Amino acid sequence: MKIAIVNTMAPYIYGGAEFFADSLRDKFIEFGHQAQVIRFHYSWYPLDNILDGMLAARMTRLVNCDRMIGMKFPSYLIGHPNKRLWLVHQLRQAYDLAGTEYDMFADTPHDQQIKRAVIQADNKYLRELEGHIFTNSPVVSERLWTYNQIKSAVLYPPLMDASLFSFGDYGDYIFYPSRVNRSKRQHLAVEAMRYVKSGVKLVIAGKGDSEEDERFLFQQIEENGVKDRVTYLNRFISQEEKAELFKNCLAGIYIPYDEDSYGYVTLEGFQSGKAVISCTDAGGTYVVVQDGETGFMTEPAPQALAEAMDKLYNNRRLAKEMGRNGLPLLEKLGITWENVVRRLTE
Secondary structure (H helix, E strand, O other): OEEEEEEEEOOOOOOHHHHHHHHHHHHHHHOOOEEEEEEEEOOOOOOHHHHHHHHHHHHOEOOOOOEEEEEEOOHHHOEOOOEEEEEEEOOHHHOOOOOOOOOOOOOOHHHHHHHHHHHHHHHHHHHOOOOOEEEOOHHHHHHHHHHHOOOOEEOOOOOOOHHHOOOOOOOOEEEEEOOEOHHHOHHHHHHHOOOOOOOOEEEEEOOEOOHHHHHHHHHHHHHOOOOOOEEEEOOOOOHHHHHHHHHOOOEEEOOOOOEOOOHHHHHHHHHOOOOEEEEOOOEHHHHOOOEOOOEEEEOOOHHHHHHHHHHHHHOHHHHHHHHHOHHHHHHHOOOOHHHHHHHHHO
């Protein structure tokens, strides 16, 4: 089968969703299909660009492929007679992020008209696909039902190359690899280091979405007086380097604000035999980070995070037990590429 995986792109930005699409392509090929990722250029600023992106998607037709897999707004609006969605993102600012600090729509006729156009397009074109929509987490499925009354099925994404990750030892640092921005909340982990009472350290790795994001994080490290306990590698790190840092860390941490999925960081931690710390408002991480079993789910407060870090540092037996519980849980949840490829091609 010839498969086109359609995802959005912004120049020089490469994060979890982009890696997600590339991983799916490679796995389709591994299972005997032909597959390509079609990167649909899209910008949401200024807001009129949203309408341009929607119109461009609706005017685009894919040829010479047997199936289209759409992933993010507005790329999933592209027409194809044999389309499936593995939905990663709607335009969340039109839905659950409305009225929060992440809202991009002002209370003006112009902005609200664009917001209505987004919702109307989703209601029309996603409803036509009902029965052929998968999501990457229960959070995305719940949101699609809550705001659009459209049904979907959850299809969990596995790691691209689980064999890359392995267990080494339990070191003295908590590891947080991710793109750096305010919503990923690396700054909250930095602030937590003010309150730790043990010798635990923090290593953050990842390029900022902007230079301002990186400056802000360095500023937080300076202002909280934790330069001796926090290392920030402000660059893109390879999968191999990430695996090495996971191999010898004490635990992983992943604390985004209300993120759709559980994130690759959680799976990478489990594959390395490590517990993962997350927050109760982090969104989809609750699927795999089970409090006291595979890690800690804390309140989104620096003091609570510090307490979880200290518990792991002071009780290596507990860290080991929770780290070993991760992989059996993933197996129980059916998080395998064989399952993914079968569901998307059947």
